[in-house]
Amino acid sequence: MSSAEDALLLWDLFKQGDWNAYTKLYNQYFKLLNNYGYKFTKDINFIEDAVQDLFVKLWTTRSNLGNPLSVKNYLYKSLRSTLFRKLQSNSRFTEIQDDNSLPFEASFDQAVIATEQEQELRVKIKVVIDKLPARQQEIIYLRFYESFDYEEISDIMNITIASTYKLLYKALHSVESVFKDSNISNSF
Template sequence: MSLHQDQHSILWHSFKKGDWEAYTSLYHAYYSLLNNYGYKFTRDIDLIEDCIHDLFVRLWTNRNNLGEPLSVKNYLYKSLRNILFRKLKTQSRFFTIQEEDDSIPFEVSYDNQLILNEEEQALQETIRKVLHTLPARQQEIIYLRFYDGLSYEEIADIMAIHVNSAYKLLYKALESVQQSLGLISIGMAEYILESIFRNAALREATPV
């Protein structure tokens, strides 16, 4: 467990005991990440904020019955995803959510990096367009894997799929990127995506 995870686990333990300061610290630590994740499913900012609010109200109300998650971040991502899916489902009677369904959209995105030349700029724009052609679940797994740096086990837990399915889903996504960009290997597609999203995550985590 990383120092970051360990600190948040300590906050979680304190919050469960009724420590309001620990509770608010968790809220401030994860609000931006949760908001950013929710925004990939819907552009309805009010809905996302309502879901995050509902999540933390439920946490405080049910704190005495909560366990000790291995990853606080994973627990919050999974919880927000479930709440958001239920609210999105109620917005349309035509919505059906199934394990292998892409009925709920997900649009992966990243901020532009510092551009060194026109070729790099063109490559980033091409990659952006390629990603937007992928099915929603493939875009989501790319986001969770390369932006959040989650393991396959963590991704499977959040997306409510088997670990083997997470491997297969990411492989399909990387294969599509490889073919669309004409790359020589899936490993090259993985390297490019990892570089782009890692830099985006670092920039967003750095105070301006």
């Protein structure tokens, strides 16, 4: 059985009020959700509050929850909207109306040992991606880090599938410039 199917079984038990299943869901997704949250803000308390709110709401509304496409997908989507909502209510007096304005930032591990060429390329990738608008950075993350498919990304980011393709292509267009003058040998 795939882990996605396992997760859906767990989800079903949790919806019936199984505290154990709920605990397992938390333990399985805590780290992933924190990592995702960290892309939007470096304020750890803020992320923790959002994760807490998310899980408290899951439990209190469990009997009204449906069966999501995938559990991971659902949790990402929920965390994302919780973060945006919290951010908006924290700054009710500033004019944040558009959720596109939440920054998104991937950080890179300098400690990973890599060849000089790889290292150089990694820096280039970071420079190029850091310059992308937040939503383009987010779609790159969901696609290449989390390996969500188009349908899942459109669900998480709350846009149509057509827009998802468009957004990814826009982002990839900029990313291509990384290879302007580098030679890379075949990797397969």
